[in-house]
Amino acid sequence: MSANFWTSSHYKHLLDQEDVDMVNPLDKERGVTLEDFKLIKMHMTNYILRLAQQVKVRQRVVATAVTYMRRVYTRKSMAEYDPRLVAPTCLYLASKAEESTVQARLLVFYIKKLYADDKYRYEIKDILEMEMKILEALDYYLVVFHPYRSLSQFLQDASLNDLSMTQLTWGVINDTYKMDLILVHPPHLIALACIYIASVFREKDTTAWFEELRVDMNVVKNISMEILDFYESNRMFTEDRINTALQKLTLRP
Amino acid sequence: MSIAAPGQLNVNESPSWGSRSVDCFEKLEQIGEGTYGQVYMAKEIKTGEIVALKKIRMDNEREGFPITAIREIKILKKLHHENVIKLKEIVTSPGPEKDEQGRPDGNKYKGGIYMVFEYMDHDLTGLADRPGMRFTVPQIKCYMRQLLTGLHYCHVNQVLHRDIKGSNLLIDNEGNLKLADFGLARSFSNDHNANLTNRVITLWYRPPELLLGTTKYGPAVDMWSVGCIFAELLHGKPIFPGKDEPEQLNKIFELCGAPDEVNWPGVSKTPWYNQFKPTRPMKRRLREVFRHFDRHALELLERMLTLDPAQRITAKDALDAEYFWTDPLPCDPKSLPKYESSHEFQTKKKRQQQRQNEEMAKRQKMQHPQQHTRLPPIQQPGQHAQMRSGPNQNLHGSQPQVAAGPSHHYGKPRGPSGGPGRYPPSGNPGGGYNHPNRGGQGGGGYGSGPYPPQGRGAPYGSSGMPGGGPRGGGGSGYGVGAPTYPQQGGPYGGSGTGRGSNMMGGNRNQQYGWQQ
Numbered sequence: 001m002s003a004n005f006w007t008s009s010h011y012k013h014l015l016d017q018e019d020v021d022m023v024n025p026l027d028k029e030r031g032v033t034l035e036d037f038k039l040i041k042m043h044m045t046n047y048i049l050r051l052a053q054q055v056k057v058r059q060r061v062v063a064t065a066v067t068y069m070r071r072v073y074t075r076k077s078m079a080e081y082d083p084r085l086v087a088p089t090c091l092y093l094a095s096k097a098e099e100s101t102v103q104a105r106l107l108v109f110y111i112k113k114l115y116a117d118d119k120y121r122y123e124i125k126d127i128l129e130m131e132m133k134i135l136e137a138l139d140y141y142l143v144v145f146h147p148y149r150s151l152s153q154f155l156q157d158a159s160l161n162d163l164s165m166t167q168l169t170w171g172v173i174n175d176t177y178k179m180d181l182i183l184v185h186p187p188h189l190i191a192l193a194c195i196y197i198a199s200v201f202r203e204k205d206t207t208a209w210f211e212e213l214r215v216d217m218n219v220v221k222n223i224s225m226e227i228l229d230f231y232e233s234n235r236m237f238t239e240d241r242i243n244t245a246l247q248k249l250t251l252r253p
Numbered sequence: 254m255s256i257a258a259p260g261q262l263n264v265n266e267s268p269s270w271g272s273r274s275v276d277c278f279e280k281l282e283q284i285g286e287g288t289y290g291q292v293y294m295a296k297e298i299k300t301g302e303i304v305a306l307k308k309i310r311m312d313n314e315r316e317g318f319p320i321t322a323i324r325e326i327k328i329l330k331k332l333h334h335e336n337v338i339k340l341k342e343i344v345t346s347p348g349p350e351k352d353e354q355g356r357p358d359g360n361k362y363k364g365g366i367y368m369v370f371e372y373m374d375h376d377l378t379g380l381a382d383r384p385g386m387r388f389t390v391p392q393i394k395c396y397m398r399q400l401l402t403g404l405h406y407c408h409v410n411q412v413l414h415r416d417i418k419g420s421n422l423l424i425d426n427e428g429n430l431k432l433a434d435f436g437l438a439r440s441f442s443n444d445h446n447a448n449l450t451n452r453v454i455t456l457w458y459r460p461p462e463l464l465l466g467t468t469k470y471g472p473a474v475d476m477w478s479v480g481c482i483f484a485e486l487l488h489g490k491p492i493f494p495g496k497d498e499p500e501q502l503n504k505i506f507e508l509c510g511a512p513d514e515v516n517w518p519g520v521s522k523t524p525w526y527n528q529f530k531p532t533r534p535m536k537r538r539l540r541e542v543f544r545h546f547d548r549h550a551l552e553l554l555e556r557m558l559t560l561d562p563a564q565r566i567t568a569k570d571a572l573d574a575e576y577f578w579t580d581p582l583p584c585d586p587k588s589l590p591k592y593e594s595s596h597e598f599q600t601k602k603k604r605q606q607q608r609q610n611e612e613m614a615k616r617q618k619m620q621h622p623q624q625h626t627r628l629p630p631i632q633q634p635g636q637h638a639q640m641r642s643g644p645n646q647n648l649h650g651s652q653p654q655v656a657a658g659p660s661h662h663y664g665k666p667r668g669p670s671g672g673p674g675r676y677p678p679s680g681n682p683g684g685g686y687n688h689p690n691r692g693g694q695g696g697g698g699y700g701s702g703p704y705p706p707q708g709r710g711a712p713y714g715s716s717g718m719p720g721g722g723p724r725g726g727g728g729s730g731y732g733v734g735a736p737t738y739p740q741q742g743g744p745y746g747g748s749g750t751g752r753g754s755n756m757m758g759g760n761r762n763q764q765y766g767w768q769q
Contacts, residue, residue: 132366
């Protein structure tokens, strides 16, 4: 939304990986490991996505909501800020910030539809109250830049803007929100990494094009490796492991 | 980012927005009231700094934090410019529920959320509406340039303000003008492809394309509003005071001519064109009506009040207009006089204590079209001595133009300053422009008005204004002696009141007089 990413709060607030990977002391006391932490955030990303599909909002809203959720947990503990409430509330807030407002009662309705489990059950007033806490946790910084914006320009520039490449790259970008990349890397580099992966997958030769870009290819390749690693480990994320991790949050230390 | 251990404060970081309570501030006085809630002047207890607290009303919100506030915060968080109001922080107020239950959180936010802004003494409408107020040409240029500079910054950052009007242009006693109230603002993409609502911008300042139902628009909408304000400053009163949309369009057509495919290609495709198109041919009369304006002013106004948004001047080009680069040049903000603070709300409050004629004056500031009653246009205001006509001055009759500023006496953030005695002693102390029939006095051209800023040497002369600074350095050379105006020693000079001088052209020797 801002004209310039480089002057934005998003850019100024990019974090180091180790800061993102720091499990809040309160959660640590409850036995939450870094692995659990990532797992819960991934699960909540999926939750936001499923909810968003029900209420029909754009991918951009989802991306912003996930970013909010991940930012919140760089500052707040999951023990105090229940992810099962934070996730829908982030979607609620992002829908306002991205001008696609979703009514709170609609969210509550679909939450009930999606999850029978009582632990997910929250009412409108819970969401409204959590919204304020999230605003505070975000320090009211609500503008988020996403890789989608640079994607189409890049693909066009590289003459890769056919449907199959566009769809594949778009999908890979969607998947990056299951990780913390958006908190650590500038969005255009994430977009390039996704193009890189997609072009290798589709056997397109993009070497020359990448060489002409004035970007640090090492960073792009590192991001690509992270994404590939994630795809690799993703298979082992089972429902059981997620539930176990979430269970830990309710334990008294 | 490090996380403070529980119970530990990270003292090196400024507090996260929303984490502090409004109790950190002492409310001094209510200075505004709007649909969104109240605005207070307040003092930060720790630092003594004066701020404005704008309450975000939450009690009637079924949808949590209001989206209008979200828009405003989102936009203000990314705009950092000297001509854009600065949002300093957001504070919360613990509601009564908290006290009863003693919980730290719970209903913490029921009490309210406040946006903390830097404090500004006036808004342009309030200032212009002060009885006896008249702006000088360099002053108008100075305000207009700041308005355009701020707006250009917004547009470069892809923000449309969408509610440019006098009461949203705040002015401090350093002469700085800042755009405020971004509650209707939103970001836009350059392709203008998004459908935006056309129900924005206060009616009198709303451009024809919105009145014709366009939903794809861009920065040109703000430029129309700027044109309206510009004309209002020169003309002395709002130029398009329509009662409703049809009348608004009609007033625009009467002055700017009827739109057609020649002067506005595509206008016949606008949603409500057929409904609102004029029934009779209407010629553009802008130049004729405002023929007494300075040539460069008129030229610029012509380009701002261009019907076709695609041909309307941009903020950037407007800043390059001859108007800002010919004598008299815009003055340095710091050289402007300091006025007793004028906020719409405060003036309203004063009404009860004031004579009925003044009461009428205040009411005008409520900016409600229907209630707005002003004098007919100044016939020949003289382009250097524009002012708002004092409202209903015929009621004042021969009352001397006692400034009717509010009389609160809270300490101003800024220290005492010898009132800038920039108005020549010969200035008409109350006759002339407060008379309904000012035309006879305004006299037309330079030098014949009661307060010719140039030509008498006194007012701006001291700051070397007519020297014509080089482009790009406009206003340079003024800053030096402000705010004491060494050579002046005019009527206000050295008056040393804590509130600065006031009452341009009012009862010059009675800084306090208006209260009696």
